[in-house]
Amino acid sequence: MTTTLVTGANKGLGLETTRRLIAAGHTVHAGVRDLRTADAARELGAVPLQLDVTDQDSVEKAVAALPELDVLVNNAAVVGPSWTLDDLDVAAMRAAFETNVFGVVRLTQAALPLLRRSSRPVIVNVASGLGFPRAMLDPQDDSFHGLMVPYASSKAAVIALTVQYAKNLPEMRINASDPGYTATDLNAHCGHQTVTEGTDATVALALLGPDGPTGEFHDRRGRIEW
Incomplete structure (x- = not known):
């Protein structure tokens, strides 16, 4: 059995990735940050896990609760508070990076010991x-x-993190996915793709075997050439 952790799994892309895996x-x-929002994931048959990727203590407790780990899907993300240059400041940058970048590093580093024990991480x-x-x-x-x-x-x-992790950990399959313009809460559901379409690349990469690619960027059509 393959054991997988998906972050931000209570709705949108994370919930659909959970369903498909x-x-x-x-x-x-x-x-999920709040277990009270985990009902949909629980109904799918997932094991809810309290996890806030911006909180080191939460990350460590979540990883300690895992019996093993083969696949990590770093999905949790926020748009952040800034949409234009008029409201852009360092605090807005920090808010986006705290979840989207530092959260990926925080959780990945904590999960590496478990992933290293897997035969197909x-x-x-x-x-x-x-x-x-x-x-x-x-423009197109x-x-x-x-x-x-x-x-x-x-x-x-x-994307840069993904490439560097892949180079440092050649025994693992480490890739980045582009969901495309998908209707989720992040864009007020104005995207033209469904969440199923938006998770095609993520799911395909999560199902890779040991001979699969690494250090690549994929969308639902396949590899995106650098």
């Missing part, structure tokens, strides 16, 4: 085209129209 035969621990970091310069500069790409600085910058950092 349970259907694929994984035992999924659904990381996998990490999937949910990034975004908004963190990929080629997409941000392409949905990401071109997203102007918020903190979120885009944090997702660019997630």
